[in-house]
Amino acid sequence: MSDAPRTLLDRLWADHEIHLRDDGVSLLWVDRHLVHEGSHHAFRKIAERGLSVAEPSLTTAIVDHYAPTRARDGDGITDDIRRMIATLEENAARHGIRCFGLRDARQGIVHVTGPEQGLTLPGLLLVCGDSHTSTHGALGALAFGIGATEVAHVLATQTIWQTKPKAMRLNFEGRLGPGVGAKDMALGWIAKLGADGARGHAVEYTGEAVRGLSLEGRMTLCNLSIEGGARFGMVAPDTKTVDWIAGRAFAPQDALIDRAREIWADLRSDADAVFDRDETIDATDIAPIVTWGTSPEDALPITATIPDPARLSGSRARKVGEALDYMGLSPGHPLEGTPVDQVFIGSCTNARLDDLRAAAAVLAGRRAQVPGLVSPGSALVKRAAEQEGLDRIFREAGLEWVDAGCSMCVGMNGDLVQPGKRCASTTNRNFRGRQGPGARTHLMSPAMAAAAAITGTLTDVRPMLEGRL
Amino acid sequence: MSGWTRHEGLAVGLPREGVDTDQLIPARFMSTPRAQGYGQFLLHDLRRDADGALDPSFPLNGADGSSILIAARNFGGGSSREAAVYALVDAGFRVVAAPSFGDIFAGNAVNNGLLPARISEQAALSLLAVLATPQHGHVDLAAGTLTIDTTETAFDLDDVSRQKLMNGWDDIDLTCAHAAKVADYRRRRIAIAPWVFPDERA
C-alpha cells in the first residue's frame, strides 16, 4: 500500500475494490443491499434470465414507498398499492431475503430503517435503488443510489461496476446559530453551488458544525447530497457514531465491536489529503432556509424576498419566471408571511426522532392554523416518539399523526397535496408535481415547518424558540 | 441489448432547465409493468394543460417519431428511477444531448442504450435556437459528433459509456468472468470484517 495521503473516499473505495479494469472502472463488493417496492423491474430482470440472488443475507427488503399511513387494512387502499407491496414481499420470500414488510415492527423508510437497525455501519458499501441512499454515508459508509439495471446486477452478483467519483470537501466552519440545523446547511450549499454543483463528486462533509451535528443531523445533510448533484455524501465516523451504533440489532457486539472500532478509527481523510474540490462555508452565517421555486437550488433565507425575474437575464430569468408562475408567487415580496395551506413533517430527510423533537419543541402548547400530516420515518421512531409524548403534542396542535412510510414526500401511497395547494414540507424535492400534480412545495427544516403550521405562513422560527431551546 | 454506432433521426429541442426525473415520469405511473410500454408517460404532466389536454405549444407534441432530444442544463436530475429512461426509450429516443445530466440518470441511460451526450452550454443554446422546429439529426458515437441540419457539434462521453453503448455489453456477463476474484474477495472480507455477514439478533 502506498503512503500517499488518502481521502476517506480513497479508503472506502480501495477496501471494496475487487478488480480494476483497464478502462478505469472498478468492480466493487457490496456489503449491504436494500430493496423496496420499486425494485420490481430488477426482480423481473433476474427472473427473465433465470438468475438467483447471490447473497440473500446481505439483502434487506423494506416496504416504504407505497406504505399506507392510515388504516393499513382499510378500504382506502387501492389494488395498485396492495399489488406493489405484495410483489415486494413475494419476491423477498421467493429469494429468501429478510423483509420488513408492512406489518413488521421494523418497517420504515429504507434510509431511516437501515441505520436504525445497524444494517448501515461505518466502512460498509451500501447500495439501494433510490437516490437518497447517500444518507447512509453519515455513518462513514460508502453509500449510493443505483438504477434498476444495477439493482438486478447487485442481486445477481453482490457486486457493482462503478467509476470512482472525484472527491470534494465541504467544510462548515464555526457553529450554527440557535434554530438552525442540518437542513439549512444543506439547502444553503445547494443554493450556492447549484442543483448540479457537485455532479460527478463524492462529498465529504467536515468542520466544526458537522462534528456538532447529531447522527440524525448528519443523515439529513448526507441525504440532500443528491439534490446538489452528488451521488455520495459522507461524514468520517467519530465516537458519536460508534456510540449511536452500539447495541443496534445488526451491529457487531462484544469482542467484535472492539475490533470494528479499531478499523473504524482509520476511516477518515488524512490531514494532508488533496481533494479535487474544496469549498468552505461559514456556518455562523446560516439562517433558516426555505425554497421558493421548483428546484432545491431555489432556496433563500427566510428573511429574504422572492426573486424578481425582471432583475435577471437570459435563461435564468426565464427559469425563475416559470418557477414563480408554477408556485403562484409574486416577485419582490418577502418570503416570510407567504400563506401556506398545509404542512408535512416526514420523509427520509427529516422524520427521525431528533427531527420530530425539533418540530415538537416549536409546537408544544400551540395550535396550528393549517392542517398537517406528521409521518414518522419508521415504526420504531413512531413508538419512541409516543413514549416521549410527542404524538400528543402534534395532536393537540391539530396535526394528524400517522404511520411510517414515504407518504407525502412522493405521494405514491395516495398521501397527496391537491393541485394548487401550498405545502410547507420537510422533504427533499420541490420538483413540479412531486407531492401530487400541481402541488406547490416549500422545503424547510422540521422546526420551520412547525412554525409554518402555527402561523399558517412561511415564518422565521427563531423568535418562536425563545425560552424553548 | 444490441449496440449501435450511428444513429439518424428527427431531432427536437426542449429549452427548459432542470427537467428532473419527476417530470420525465411522474411517480403515479411507476407501478406499471414495463411490458405496457412507458412511452405514453414521457413528460406526461408537462405536455398537458390543467385539463389534461395535450398542449400544442409544448415542443414534443407535434414532433412524433423524433429520436434525438436536445435539452438544457441538469437534465434527469433527481431520482434514481430508471423508469425515466424507460419512458424516453419506449417513446423512441436514442440520444439526449444537454450541458449536464443527473449522474444516476446518465448511468441508467447507458444501461438502456440511450446516449447521454454532453454538449457545451453554448452549443445547447444554438442548437435549441435551430430546433424551434424539429430537424433531421445524425449522431456518430465513435467520432463523438452530433449533426443537426448542417451544424456539427462535438459531444463529451466517457470511454466506458461509449464502449458500452457501441457493444451493447451486459454487465452481468462481464462480472461472471471475474467469479474467482469475487469469491476470493468474499473470503478476505469475512476474515477482516466478519460483522458484514450479519447474525440476526432482532
Ligand code: SF4
Ligand atoms: S421519503 Fe421520499 S425521498 Fe425518501 S426514499 Fe421515500 S420517496 Fe424517496
